[in-house]
Amino acid sequence: MEFLLDGIGFFGPVILFITSLMKLIFMQPYLLGYLILSVINLLINRGLKSYLQVPRPKDSRSFIGEQYEKAEQYGMPSHHAQSVFFSLTYNYLVKPQLIPFIFELFICIVTLLQRHKYNNHTWDQLIVGTLLGCILGIVGANYIRSQLRVDWEKGEKIEPEPVETA
Numbered sequence: 093m094e095f096l097l098d099g100i101g102f103f104g105p106v107i108l109f110i111t112s113l114m115k116l117i118f119m120q121p122y123l124l125g126y127l128i129l130s131v132i133n134l135l136i137n138r139g140l141k142s143y144l145q146v147p148r149p150k151d152s153r154s155f156i157g158e159q160y161e162k163a164e165q166y167g168m169p170s171h172h173a174q175s176v177f178f179s180l181t182y183n184y185l186v187k188p189q190l191i192p193f194i195f196e197l198f199i200c201i202v203t204l205l206q207r208h209k210y211n212n213h214t215w216d217q218l219i220v221g222t223l224l225g226c227i228l229g230i231v232g233a234n235y236i237r238s239q240l241r242v243d244w245e246k247g248e249k250i251e252p253e254p255v256e257t258a
Contacts (some may be wrong), residue, residue, distance in 0.1 A: 101206020105175035105197045112179050122186045124199050125236040126179075132172070133178050137221075141166040148225065149211045174228075176200045181229025186204040186236070192219060217223030 100107065109130065116123040146168030180196045204222070207213045213221075 097202055098206050098209070100199060101172075101202040101204075102210075103255065104203030104206075105172055105179075107199055108176050108179035108183075108196055111192070111199075112183055115183055115192065119187065121240055122236060125232060126182055126186075129178070129232040131226060132176075132232075133174060133225065136224065136228070137169060137171045137174050140169055140224075141171075141238075144168050147215055147219065148217075151211055165215045167217045168220060169219035169224055170217045171208055171250050172203050173200075173213070173218045174225040176203045177222045177225030178229045179225075181226045182233050185229065185233035 106166070113123070113128055116126055145166050146165035175202055176196075179202050183196060184193050200222075206216050207218060208215065226252070
């Protein structure tokens with residue numbers, strides 16, 4: 093059971109990426125937004141890792157023999173945390189459903205615990221990744237909705253106000 097949970101944690105970003113694709117498949121503008129924002133999320137993470145150059149904790153363990161090179165050798169911020177919390181936040185804001193949210197939150201928590209257990213990240217690195225992922229999820233979902241002119245509460249398209257001419 094422990095190995096299964098470790099696997100869920102290690103592959104958490106992939107699990108939530110696939111879950112997001114399935115959840116958004118019939119919401120094309122949001123799916124496209126999710127895909128573009130996922131790339132932006134990755135680039136932000138790599139850029140911050142390269143800029144900050146905060147090392148991973150000593151004695152970090154591998155789950156499947158992964159080797160970290162270039163920007164990935166650094167631990168701040170955690171890409172796993174940033175990725176899963178971006179997916180969680182974006183998905184919930186775009187399509188708020190309680191049961192999928194609980195499932196996705198479980199994956200997020202297991203991911204954080206696995207990354208810390210294997211000493212791949214400090215709690216600070218995990219928290220910063222979590223916050224960045226949530227922020228990008230909020231900003232991204234709000235931006236996409238504003239461009240689609242959708243009422244946040246009702247999920248309905250907003251018709252533009254008629255322009256009065258004199």
